[in-house]
Amino acid sequence: MVETILAATDIGKRFGGFVALEGIDFAVRRGERVGVLGPNGSGKSTLVNCLTGVLRNETGEIVFDGQRIDGLATHQRIRRGISRTFQIPRPFASMTVRENVEIALLYAGRLATTGPGVAGAGDAAAILDLVGLGAKADESSGQLTQVDLRKLELARAMATRPRLLIADEAMAGLSRAEVDEILALLLRLNAEGISIVMIEHIMYAVMKFSQRLCVLVAGRKIADGDPDAVVKDPEVERAYLGD
Amino acid sequence: MSPTAFLAAAAAVAVAVFVAATTVGNEYVYFAGYTVLQYIVLATAWNILGGYTGYVNFGSAGFFAIGAYTTVVIYKTLQLPLLVAIPLCGLTTAILGLGMGYLTLRLRGVFFAIATLAMAIVLHTLIVNWPFVGGARGVYIIRPRDVAFFDGYMQFLFAVMLALAVIAVWIARLVERSRLGRGLAAIRDDELAAECAGVPTLKLKLISTTLSGFLMGVAGAPFPYYVTYVDPNGAFNLAYAVNSIAMPLIGGMTSWAGPLIGAILLGTLQQVATVTISSALSLLIVGVLLVLFVTLAPNGLVGLFAALSQRRRHG
Numbered sequence: 217m218v219e220t221i222l223a224a225t226d227i228g229k230r231f232g233g234f235v236a237l238e239g240i241d242f243a244v245r246r247g248e249r250v251g252v253l254g255p256n257g258s259g260k261s262t263l264v265n266c267l268t269g270v271l272r273n274e275t276g277e278i279v280f281d282g283q284r285i286d287g288l289a290t291h292q293r294i295r296r297g298i299s300r301t302f303q304i305p306r307p308f309a310s311m312t313v314r315e316n317v318e319i320a321l322l323y324a325g326r327l328a329t330t331g332p333g334v335a336g337a338g339d340a341a342a343i344l345d346l347v348g349l350g351a352k353a354d355e356s357s358g359q360l361t362q363v364d365l366r367k368l369e370l371a372r373a374m375a376t377r378p379r380l381l382i383a384d385e386a387m388a389g390l391s392r393a394e395v396d397e398i399l400a401l402l403l404r405l406n407a408e409g410i411s412i413v414m415i416e417h418i419m420y421a422v423m424k425f426s427q428r429l430c431v432l433v434a435g436r437k438i439a440d441g442d443p444d445a446v447v448k449d450p451e452v453e454r455a456y457l458g459d
Numbered sequence: 460m461s462p463t464a465f466l467a468a469a470a471a472v473a474v475a476v477f478v479a480a481t482t483v484g485n486e487y488v489y490f491a492g493y494t495v496l497q498y499i500v501l502a503t504a505w506n507i508l509g510g511y512t513g514y515v516n517f518g519s520a521g522f523f524a525i526g527a528y529t530t531v532v533i534y535k536t537l538q539l540p541l542l543v544a545i546p547l548c549g550l551t552t553a554i555l556g557l558g559m560g561y562l563t564l565r566l567r568g569v570f571f572a573i574a575t576l577a578m579a580i581v582l583h584t585l586i587v588n589w590p591f592v593g594g595a596r597g598v599y600i601i602r603p604r605d606v607a608f609f610d611g612y613m614q615f616l617f618a619v620m621l622a623l624a625v626i627a628v629w630i631a632r633l634v635e636r637s638r639l640g641r642g643l644a645a646i647r648d649d650e651l652a653a654e655c656a657g658v659p660t661l662k663l664k665l666i667s668t669t670l671s672g673f674l675m676g677v678a679g680a681p682f683p684y685y686v687t688y689v690d691p692n693g694a695f696n697l698a699y700a701v702n703s704i705a706m707p708l709i710g711g712m713t714s715w716a717g718p719l720i721g722a723i724l725l726g727t728l729q730q731v732a733t734v735t736i737s738s739a740l741s742l743l744i745v746g747v748l749l750v751l752f753v754t755l756a757p758n759g760l761v762g763l764f765a766a767l768s769q770r771r772r773h774g
Binding site: 309 | 638641642644645647648649651652653654655656657658659660661713
């Protein structure tokens with residue numbers, strides 16, 4: 217059994233002349249909760265996109281569960297057990313909440329072998345109950361509130377049966393009570409053995425959640441370690457508060 | 460209803476339509492009916508890519524014409540009977556669809572639509588400059604004098620198109636309710652989110668362009684025997700591109716019933732207008748209806764009915 221579930225080394229990505237990521241080493245241990253912090257434009261979402269194959273990293277390599285995955289298409293990485301949510305929720309708006317989850321179950325939830333049209337209805341219901349959307353299963357996903365959309369993002373990610381979940385600002389714009397709700401949900405998922413990377417601006421949530429904290433600034437990783445130590449790091453303070 | 464039961468029911472409807480047509484006892488019924496049926500196949504084919512997958516194809520006329528011209532080539536070389544030629548025509552345009560998919564599916568939205576339009580123009584130019592199939596002058600096709608079991612060749616063509624329409628609608632319904640169809644719907648709603656839900660989007664889009672291309676070629680295959688004189692302007696007619704978009708749009712794009720209803724309604728209306736008023740007016744009708752539906756009922760008739768019945772249910 218490999219202790220490290222994800223190991224990305226020397227990840228680099230440019231957009232034209234703009235260096236979005238440079239020399240990023242990023243690893244996640246099995247069952248770990250990692251927070252990623254960084255100002256806007258620091259490369260957090262680009263990192264998520266490189267890890268999940270939405271963008272291709274130009275340098276470096278990504279190893280997931282002992283195997284190289286850079287070069288694989290996104291859906292192949294998802295099927296291997298990496299899942300993600302989107303910063304701005306992207307529901308399948310013409311479908312109900314349940315159908316949204318069923319897509320992921322059908323294509324990545326290892327239910328694919330059960331034949332056409334046979335989505336595990338029980339599985340979808342269980343996942344929706346887990347995130348607290350059970351009562352809204354038959355509602356149109358386009359009509360959901362912000363917090364419910366975030367929950368749907370998580371439900372769909374869970375339906376792919378991930379071993380590593382990357383939550384890209386799953387709480388942005390939510391109220392304190394709603395943040396607590398999502399936070400409790402993520403902790404529950406982690407308790408089930410899923411490693412979680414949480415990309416977040418909300419300091420309170422990051423500090424409460426993370427066992428380890430990484431800080432990105434201008435495409436570079438400037439700190440990585442114990443959250444309490446990292447936030448006291450003078451370089452991190454400078455990046456956030458200025459000189 | 461299971462796919463087999465649906466096929467049986469559709470076949471029964473087709474037989475009923477055929478019997479009804481024979482009782483009229485006028486060749487013109489077959490002639491007009493053929494056009495409507497051809498549009499059912501074409502609109503259904505377009506909808507697999509346009510409605511289910513969300514990629515608007517403006518090049519339907521290109522696929523239709525290549526289907527027709529494949530028949531011309533077969534007629535001039537192997538001289539195979541029409542029923543054998545049809546699947547070969549479908550195969551040709553399926554490959555064309557696959558190629559188009561590979562080349563253009565990285566384009567999204569309006570750029571994909573423009574690329575398909577450009578492809579149709581390129582194909583048009585190729586055919587115009589290919590003397591073997593008649594070039595710009597066109598080519599004559601001589602129908603076989605007799606055909607077994609049928610009362611004249613036009614009746615035979617009508618029956619063939621009726622069967623093709625049944626098959627096309629059956630395939631569309633099968634796709635719609637399958638794992639494939641749900642994946643296509645996910646792509647239509649949000650391609651990136653679909654990929655992140657594990658949907659192999661490129662593969663599914665290629666299946667969609669291939670299948671759509673296949674059915675469009677099939678729709679065009681009997682065309683040379685129907686008109687007996689094929690020229691590029693006839694085969695690549697704008698009406699095919701416009702109608703194959705307008706019919707699903709007016710009927711509704713998310714279900715198999717949409718293009719079927721749209722094709723029957725609009726196809727019939729155009730036939731009536733052509734006979735009673737003028738053939739130029741029939742395209743005008745399409746344009747006006749298109750504008751009305753896009754503004755007033757963007758989900759087509761199927762969507763309109765669904766919304767009305769929902770409103771009634773909720774009081």
